[in-house]
Amino acid sequence: MAQSKSSATSTLTGVGGRVAIVDALRTPFARIATHFREHNVVDLGAMAVAELAARNNLSATDIDQIIFGQTIMASGTQFIGREVALACGMPDVDAYSVTRACATSFQTTANATESILLGRADVVVAGGADSTSDAPIPVSKKLAAALRDANFAKTMSQRVKILSRLRPKDLLPTAPAITEFSTGLLMGESAEQMAKSWNVSRAEQDDIAHASHSNAARAWAEGRMDDFVISAFLDDGKGGTRPLREDNLVRGNSQREGYDKLRPVFDKKLGTVTAANASPLTDGGAAMVLMSEERAKALGHQPLAYIRGYSFAAKTPETDLLMGPVLATPAALEQAGVTLKDLDLVDMHEAFAAQIACNLRGLASRDYIRKWTGRDKAVGEVDTSKLNVNGGSIAYGHPFGATGARVIGQTAHELKRRGGGLALTTACAAGGIGAAMVIESA
Numbered sequence: 159m160a161q162s163k164s165s166a167t168s169t170l171t172g173v174g175g176r177v178a179i180v181d182a183l184r185t186p187f188a189r190i191a192t193h194f195r196e197h198n199v200v201d202l203g204a205m206a207v208a209e210l211a212a213r214n215n216l217s218a219t220d221i222d223q224i225i226f227g228q229t230i231m232a233s234g235t236q237f238i239g240r241e242v243a244l245a246c247g248m249p250d251v252d253a254y255s256v257t258r259a260c261a262t263s264f265q266t267t268a269n270a271t272e273s274i275l276l277g278r279a280d281v282v283v284a285g286g287a288d289s290t291s292d293a294p295i296p297v298s299k300k301l302a303a304a305l306r307d308a309n310f311a312k313t314m315s316q317r318v319k320i321l322s323r324l325r326p327k328d329l330l331p332t333a334p335a336i337t338e339f340s341t342g343l344l345m346g347e348s349a350e351q352m353a354k355s356w357n358v359s360r361a362e363q364d365d366i367a368h369a370s371h372s373n374a375a376r377a378w379a380e381g382r383m384d385d386f387v388i389s390a391f392l393d394d395g396k397g398g399t400r401p402l403r404e405d406n407l408v409r410g411n412s413q414r415e416g417y418d419k420l421r422p423v424f425d426k427k428l429g430t431v432t433a434a435n436a437s438p439l440t441d442g443g444a445a446m447v448l449m450s451e452e453r454a455k456a457l458g459h460q461p462l463a464y465i466r467g468y469s470f471a472a473k474t475p476e477t478d479l480l481m482g483p484v485l486a487t488p489a490a491l492e493q494a495g496v497t498l499k500d501l502d503l504v505d506m507h508e509a510f511a512a513q514i515a516c517n518l519r520g521l522a523s524r525d526y527i528r529k530w531t532g533r534d535k536a537v538g539e540v541d542t543s544k545l546n547v548n549g550g551s552i553a554y555g556h557p558f559g560a561t562g563a564r565v566i567g568q569t570a571h572e573l574k575r576r577g578g579g580l581a582l583t584t585a586c587a588a589g590g591i592g593a594a595m596v597i598e599s600a
């Protein structure tokens with residue numbers, strides 16, 4: 159493959175040159191309550207960061223900062239950036255946490271990029287993790303209020319009086335749900351609304367999901383995940399550990415007929431979103447090490463890719479919640495000085511197959527781009543042979559905080575494997591947010 163088709167060189171340069179993605183990796187991704195059921199989010203992040211440091215001969219003194227994110231705030235692990243640094247034995251490394259829903263590790267990567275461009279850091283670890291298995295199980299509002307009041311009660315009789323007001327039904331836990339706070343809608347309900355508004359059929363969604371699994375299975379079979387997915391070490395129950403090497407959500411034997419049999423989940427009567435064409439609940443972590451071009455050269459690293467432009471954008475969440483990639487992409491392409499035609503790869507986070515179909519329609523729609531970005535030109539029709547070539551979140555899963563680093567890192571490895579090229583990576587997120595980042599091969 160030829161080098162990046164655009165003749166323009168990156169405008170995204172700072173005091174140390176461009177920003178290099180020197181390495182990227184992730185843990186295997188596991189379905190909720192399976193391999194990582196005993197691990198919390200810090201474990202998952204630390205697995206990725208510790209291996210990243212070891213693989214790149216980075217000691218704590220080499221790393222200026224760790225920027226990490228999570229979206230599920232499990233008890234006691236809210237400060238994941240710092241907790242990961244400590245868990246990796248790097249108490250002297252400055253660290254902080256960022257959250258931006260499903261675009262969280264797009265943001266940690268952007269923050270790392272900005273620190274490097276400004277010359278405030280030369281080596282930054284960015285990434286994210288989430289454990290859906292360790293999500294807090296909410297209790298009823300009545301139980302929460304009673305426990306709070308009982309905790310602050312002065313006497314035992316006051317405590318007993320408060321707790322005696324509870325009824326058996328108040329004691330039942332509430333199932334955790336992925337709900338948009340401002341609208342009260344489940345993400346899957348928003349995907350249903352989008353499928354209906356943009357006329358996305360069930361068959362189109364199932365084709366996208368089947369392609370995701372087929373591409374992911376092929377990527378694994380061809381060794382394309384070998385440098386990206388690390389082994390995780392799990393308790394073997396005998397006082398030792400056993401290695402976990404592979405994801406457990408990718409369906410190597412994905413059969414298109416199998417998709418037709420599933421019933422819709424979020425609109426049981428008229429819906430089209432099923433367990434097969436939605437991203438599943440997942441545990442995992444991902445991390446990248448970014449360096450200034452000068453520092454990467456000085457340390458003798460051959461980067462995977464360079465960051466060429468990025469953007470974040472937002473829209474009202476009431477309808478079309480997951481259209482963020484359409485809003486963020488134009489500015490990212492502009493900053494990178496390229497157009498859709500220049501791209502060799504497009505990697506778009508698959509929250510739902512319906513969202514992918516709607517995002518592709520939006521990118522091709524001049525009216526939609528004009529309405530939401532004020533620009534007068536559509537981004538264009540994405541060539542689907544360049545889209546998610548190694549599979550996406552429907553197949554791999556979607557540990558929310560890790561997904562951005564998974565998408566960017568997977569694409570950076572693919573550019574390196576191809577020996578050249580230019581790629582758009584993008585994700586939708588809760589709140590009507592979108593992230594887009596253009597990377598070029600090193």
Ligand SMILES: CC(=O)SCCNC(=O)CCNC(=O)[C@H](O)C(C)(C)COP(=O)(O)OP(=O)(O)OC[C@H]1O[C@@H](n2cnc3c(N)ncnc32)[C@H](O)[C@@H]1OP(=O)(O)O
Pocket residue numbers: 260336345346367371409412413416417420423432433434435436437438439480508509510556586587588
């Ligand atoms: C910005 C954003 O990213 S927003 C997105 C945020 N994420 C979400 O909202 C998560 C959405 N996903 C979910 O909530 C869950 O995955 C659900 C509710 C859709 C499905 O959950 P579950 O019912 O637990 O899924 P599960 O994996 O058990 O699959 C259900 C069935 O479908 C089958 N199935 C799943 N995928 C496939 C497939 N590709 N082909 C054939 N069958 C399949 C399973 O085998 C299972 O069959 P069984 O009941 O006979 O065992």
